[in-house]
Amino acid sequence: MFVLVENVSTIDRGLYYLNPNKNCLQLVNEDARMAYACKLTGYSERISSSAVLVLLGASLRRNQWKYWERGYRTVLLDCGHLAQSIIVAAGSVGLVAHPIGGFIDDLVNEFVGYDGVDDVVLHLIALGSKGKD
Known part of the structure; x- marks a missing residue:
């Protein structure tokens, strides 16, 4: 998991x-x-108004x-289970x-340093306040 903080x-x-070994x-x-x-x-408005972008990846x-x-x-x-957990947790603390x-x-994989073959980004989650949706 990568987190882009803005x-x-x-x-x-x-x-x-997010280093799971070092928490x-x-x-x-x-x-x-x-x-x-x-x-x-294709969701530039949602991303630009977000405080954080979570990028879920995998080592295939x-x-x-x-x-x-x-x-x-x-x-x-x-990935689906993790995405849903993030979405539920975000809602519980008042985030959208x-x-x-x-x-x-290709561009998202390159952004985090993945090769797009063995390591890939699968899903994104934009997080923001209720005032910024």
């Missing part, structure tokens, strides 16, 4: 990677901005090594969540 008072702007956000690109992310989808080869031919399906199911499945794969 308008959050407690964290600097930039692209972060922390690690800064990947301090120059990454929401203005560029707007060009990656690693998952298929473990689950064989069911690996791809497992990745998609896990916009799930976005339509984006330019």
Whole structure:
């Protein structure tokens, strides 16, 4: 999971990677901005008014090594479950969540440093306040 932060008072702007082993956000690109992310989808208004853009990715080869031919399906199911959990959690703290499945794969993968073959971005979720939807 990557998090593009644009308008959050407690964290600097930039692209972060959620490191599950260290349970922390690690800064990947301090120059990454929401203005560029707007060009990656057909939903520029939703993204430009968001405080955070969550990018859900997967390591397909690693998952298929473990689950064989069911690996791809497992990745998609896990992504859906995680996306729904983020959306529900956002609503519980008063945020609006916009799930976005339509984006330019190659550009989004490049944005986070994925190759688009073994590692891919599967889903985006724009988060913002109720006043910015």
